[in-house]
Structure formats: structure tokens, C-alpha cells
Amino acid sequence: MAETRYSKDHEYIRIEGDVGTVGISDYAQGQLGDVVFVELPTVGKALSKGGEAAVVESVKAASEVYAPVSGEVVEVNGELEAAPGTVNEDPAGKGWFLKIRIKDAGELDALMNEAEYQDYVKSL
């Protein structure tokens, strides 16, 4: 079964084998407000943990989405170009940003599991 882990910057990564699906949490989309534009990386791009992976823009501001782990981009969600509001409507599902081939599974250990992330959000 796929496991989801979270960064302190509110990115999630849903792990299926050596590929992880990256997006932003429901808390993050709520904080951003209406998403009006998403800039995605090109397939094949090498991302390093904590580096910029994508840009998400609300009516008010632009925000960076960081790579929760290092790896190579293997797929991006092109649907977001025409329908960026999907990030608000279904952040954990259809509102995913990109898929990454995980370079070092050990980096996942530093991320929070679901329960830890929910506690973290409550503490904010």
C-alpha cells in the first residue's frame, strides 16, 4: 500500500515503489487560497531535496514548491495548466504536481508520516 510522507514546507510525497507523487497538502492549499497558475519542471530534470521543484501562484502571491526528496522528474501533471484550481479542489488526488524517481530512499526517513504531519499542522 502506498505511504504518504510530508515535509515541514507542506509538500507530500506518496510513495509507490521507487516513484513518489509530489503535491501540496490540504493545509497548504487552504493557506494559499485560490490557485491560478502552476509552473512545473520538465520531465527528466534532476531535483535535489529542498530545491525548487515547481511554482504555485494564488491570486495574491507566488510560492515555491520544494522537492521533498532528491530524484529525477518522471512525469508532470499537465492537467494543472488548464485547471490550476484542481490543486484546491483535490490536492491529494487530481491536484498532484509531479512524479519523481526517488534517488535515496533514506531521505524519506526525515519526512513526517500522516499522524506526525497532522500534529505538526495543529501546532502551527
Added chain:
Amino acid sequence: MAAEANTDTAGAAAPLKTPLHARHVALGARMVPFAGYDMPVQYPAGILTEHNWTREKAGLFDVSHMGQCFLIGPDHETTAKALEALIPADIVNLAPGKQRYSQLLNEEGGILDDLMITRSIDPDEDGALYLVVNAACKDADYAHIEARLPANVKLVKAEHRGLIALQGPGAEAALAKIAPEAAEMGFMTSRTMKVAGIKANVSRSGYTGEDGYEISAAANRIGEIWDTLLLDGTVKPIGLGARDSLRLEAGLCLYGHDIDTTTSPIEAALNWSIQKRRREEGGFPGAARVQRELAEGVSRIRVGLKPEGRAPAREGTEIATPDGEVIGVVTSGGFGPTLNGPCAMGYVAKAHSAPGTQLNLIVRGKPLPAVVATMPFVPNGYKR
């Protein structure tokens, strides 16, 4: 995820509260610091919904943080001339009950603030002008004005008043239910009337590009007017986020961003706000610069910019020619919900300012094609 740009954080001291603060909190607004006040940036509906509601129905805004004051002198001409010494608009010939937009200028012709000036319609109030200035500038404005008034004209702050704006095509119908006289008013006029039984100054104006009103009333009564208007199903509360996207689509300047002490009203393309008599006679701070720019033209000018793609270009984005020469900077930019796409305004070298000129906006290091566009981006709905 991390925000690159966010709301104004000026005012590190404990934030001030408007008379409607508790209502915003009760409505579930997200409150942010703005110009020293704790203000609603959005309500639970969100900026897009609030923006669209205002364009289609009627949006209700708390603008009580703005500075309201009166200039009071012995007669209209004396008070008007005292104010004309500080701004380039014709106030002497402003008719009773009429309103005008202008700018406080410094000696170099730079803009200290922009403001609305209203002459009372009531003959008993002859000699009184009502001013509304920006929240972030009000203390400096008052000091600037007071230091330059003749002895027989006084500035009286109206700190005991609240101010709300009702904006949108449904504003007239909604306000007329509780203030029937409001329906008869023309654009940029002002009257005193009872609104929901409460004495208020009502003007037919606003800053969204829509028809609408601004309603000024005693701080301890303005909440009753706010509550009564919200009982109308066509009226929803709207936060500062949508106020910004509405005024951007309307091509209206935001002080501290699109205009400031470095920009003249001519560079800012606000020529329409300087009436003929003042252009000819001068007699306001920076008149030499303004008259020279009117006669000889400006080297840079504020224009609208329409990015061709979907990516918004924010304040500070460099503007370049297709050859890569940087010729200006974006001063306001974002996503226009009614336009359903990005829009921006900024200053460019005069040679590149004609509508239709192809330019590039340098967003995150990449040149994105854009075209110089006429403003407003969205046709205005003013009552003429």
C-alpha cells in the same frame, strides 16, 4: 512551499482595529496586517469568488482604515485655494455635492499620496471639504497639510467615523432599499442621507471599476449599516485581496506601488485628473515639472501589460524589449479573475509605450511575451 511575496507588513506595533473588526472575525475572515491595521484579506468564500461576486452582484468592503478628514474654512473659495496649493486639481470650480480624485504633490512633482476630495452639497457647510486619503499615508498627509494651511483653514480629523464601500452592478438596488435617495445619485457625487435610519455621507464612487457607493458614518453606528446591507442576499463581504484584483483590472493605481514620491502624475498617466485651469496657471507643488512634462512629454510612463501566457508577472518584474534591453519594471501585477488571465501595470520607456507593443516580462529569469494594453483591462461599470 514558501511564499515569495505576501501582504504588506508595515506597522510593527500592535495593529489597530476598525469599528468592524469583530464582525470580520465572526465572519471567518483571514486577518492580515495592512497599513498598521488588522484587516480581512479574504473571507471563507475566497478571493476569486469574492472578486466575481463584486463584478456580478454587490460586494461590501470595510475601508475604515483609510483617513477621513475635513478642511474647514470661512467659505468655499478660501478652503479650495488652500487645498489647491497642495494638489493639481481644480477645486475652486468643484460644484457643491461633487467629488474629484487628485494627488498631494511634493516640490519635485512626486506623489505623496492620492486622495478623494468632496465638496458638501449643503450650503450650510460652505467652506468645508471632505478628504479621504490612504491609510498608510494618513499621519504624514495630515502633518503635511496642516503645516501648509493658512490660519483661517483648519484640518479636522474624522477619526470617529467608519467607512464602507458597496460596489458592483447590484449596489444601487441593494442600497436603495435602505436609502432610496441613493438611486438618484450620479457618478462622483455626494449627499448626506439616512441609511438604515442612520445619518451618513454617501458618495457614488469607489475603487473597483464598478458602479457603487462609499458610505461614511459614525464609528459606533457603521456596524448597523454593514449588518443591514449583509441581510440582502445580493451583498457579500469582500476582503482586501479581491479589492486589489478588482482595482488592478480597473487599471487604478495603488499608492506605494504604482505611484510614489518618485513618480509624477504625468508619468503615472493621471493627466485626466489635472483640469485645464491648473495646467495653465500652475500654483501647486511641482508645477514646473508637471507643466514641462505636459509640454515636452515624459521619458517613462505607466502602461497596462497583458502577458500572453498564463503566468502572472508580479511587482518588481523587469520589462524588456524583444532584444533583451530592460526598459521598465512592473509595479502591480497578478491574476485578473474577470479577465481570466494575468494582467499587470508598470512603467516603460516612452518609446515602448504604444498599445500593441510587444515586450517581454522577465519572470523567474525567463522572458515571457507580453503586449502593452490599454486600461482598464475590464470595462468599467460607472454610472454616468
